[in-house]
Amino acid sequence: MRKTQLxxxxxxxxxxxxxxxxxxxxxxxxDQVSDEFGDMFKGAFRLTESLQIASVIDRTKNQxxxxxxxxNISKATKNHIAGYFNIDPELxxxxxxxxxxxxxxxxxxYALQKLDNIxxxxxxxxxxxxxxxxxxxxxxxxxxxxxxxxxxxxxFRNEVVxxxxxxxxxxxxxxEIAAGxxxxxxxxxxxxxxxxxxxxxxxxxxxxxxxxxxxxxxxxKVWIGAVVALTVGVVSGAIAGATVGTVTVPILGxxxxxxxxxVFAGAAGFAxxxxxxxxxxxxxxxxxxxxxxxxxxxxxxxxxxxxxxQTNNMPSECFVVKLQI
Numbered sequence: 001m002r003k004t005q006l007x008x009x010x011x012x013x014x015x016x017x018x019x020x021x022x023x024x025x026x027x028x029x030x031d032q033v034s035d036e037f038g039d040m041f042k043g044a045f046r047l048t049e050s051l052q053i054a055s056v057i058d059r060t061k062n063q064x065x066x067x068x069x070x071x072n073i074s075k076a077t078k079n080h081i082a083g084y085f086n087i088d089p090e091l092x093x094x095x096x097x098x099x100x101x102x103x104x105x106x107x108x109x110y111a112l113q114k115l116d117n118i119x120x121x122x123x124x125x126x127x128x129x130x131x132x133x134x135x136x137x138x139x140x141x142x143x144x145x146x147x148x149x150x151x152x153x154x155x156f157r158n159e160v161v162x163x164x165x166x167x168x169x170x171x172x173x174x175x176e177i178a179a180g181x182x183x184x185x186x187x188x189x190x191x192x193x194x195x196x197x198x199x200x201x202x203x204x205x206x207x208x209x210x211x212x213x214x215x216x217x218x219x220x221k222v223w224i225g226a227v228v229a230l231t232v233g234v235v236s237g238a239i240a241g242a243t244v245g246t247v248t249v250p251i252l253g254x255x256x257x258x259x260x261x262x263v264f265a266g267a268a269g270f271a272x273x274x275x276x277x278x279x280x281x282x283x284x285x286x287x288x289x290x291x292x293x294x295x296x297x298x299x300x301x302x303x304x305x306x307x308x309x310q311t312n313n314m315p316s317e318c319f320v321v322k323l324q325i
Contacts, residue, residue, distance in 0.1 A: 028168055030161045030175065037179035037267070040084045044077045044271035045187040048196035051076050053279045054203055057320065066204065068279055068319040070272075077271040085264050108141035111224045118228050122235045124262070125173070128165055132156065132174055137227065140220055146189045149219065153181045169259060173234060173266055180230070180270040181223060188278075193217045196278050197286070215286040222277035229273025230266045237265025283321065 052072050058065040115137055119130055136156045143149050157178035160171050197215055238258045302318060 030171075033172075033175055034157065034179045036084070037176055038183050040081055040267065041180045041183035041271060042187065044080050045183060045192060045274065047073075047076050047080065048192065048275050048278060049199055051199070051275075052203065053196070053275065054200060054283065056204055064204070064323040066283060066321050066323060068276070068283070068321065070276060070319045073275050073279070074268070074272045077275060078268040081264065081267045081271060085260070108220070111221065112137055112141050115224050115228055118231050122231050124231070124235050124238060126170065128163075129170055129174060132160060132163075132166075133177065133227070136177075137224065140223055143220065146185050146219065149185045149223070150182065153178050153185070157182075172259075172263055173230075176263065176266055176270070177227060177230065180226065180267070180274075184223060184226065184274050185219065188217065188219050188222070193278060193282070197282050200279070200282055200286075215282055217278055217281040217285070222274055222281065225277040226270045226274040229269035229276075231269070233265035233267070233269025234262045237261035237263070237268075283323070 052069050054069055055067045056064060057067050116134060119125060119133060125133065136152060139152045140149060143152060157175065160166065160174045160178065163171070166174070238261055
């Protein structure tokens with residue numbers, strides 16, 4: 001089964017690089033594409049303000065057991081983004097889970113290695129696309145501020161638009177990354193994290209949380225998690241989309257199912273990965289004392305099974321954490 005999937009991915013790589021689609025000619029308005037994607041992502045990120053992003057499973061005097069509602073996050077972002085596409089219901093069936101969280105302090109070397117491994121093993125981006133994504137990732141991993149992030153993403157977008165070595169289809173997922181990144185940085189810089197924290201306080205109660213200024217979210221870590229989830233979504237969406245004919249994509253018009261599925265699921269992955277990263281970082285940084293501990297030892301195996309399409313389900317235990325309070 002794994003061999004069949006890899007063969008299909010190889011065919012999809014060829015299709016992404018070589019097959020033209022109806023409305024992706026040289027007349028594409030890249031500014032309009034970026035604006036449409038940006039509006040789509042902004043709406044998705046605002047879901048953290050009211051969505052059930054976590055729930056309390058058990059509470060004792062010294063410990064709070066919390067379920068991160070990854071399925072709620074995934075479904076809500078996917079349904080929001082589906083409103084921008086005319087898609088086959090089959091593309092909307094699978095839940096595009098983000099990766100299990102990393103609770104340790106951000107380490108740029110480890111995070112980049114994880115992202116590079118996902119990009120290389122996904123077998124969906126061509127070598128030029130990989131080069132662009134990895135270069136942006138390296139720069140963002142060592143960036144010091146949102147301002148640096150904005151500058152890097154704007155430069156990345158301009159380089160992609162002007163790149164003669166990239167076809168229009170090659171550019172679309174890269175423009176999606178640029179638009180999602182810009183919307184994410186704006187959301188986080190303009191109080192979005194504080195609103196997500198207020199939502200968590202209402203859901204979990206104020207007991208496990210310290211003062212607001214003690215809570216923090218590493219925007220670089222959230223961004224890398226979002227790109228990892230986008231990559232997983234692109235692969236899953238391309239495989240599912242290959243069976244559904246054509247898909248209508250914002251601004252671009254009608255494209256093949258594989259391309260449309262990849263664009264749709266990539267966007268759903270980026271948005272859900274970002275929301276998930278914000279939630280887990282808040283839960284990890286806000287408790288006044290104690291530590292955050294993942295309780296399910298086989299999450300890596302479950303995640304690999306999900307990535308290889310051996311299962312559509314991620315064990316819910318992977319998203320249960322215990323807070324010592």
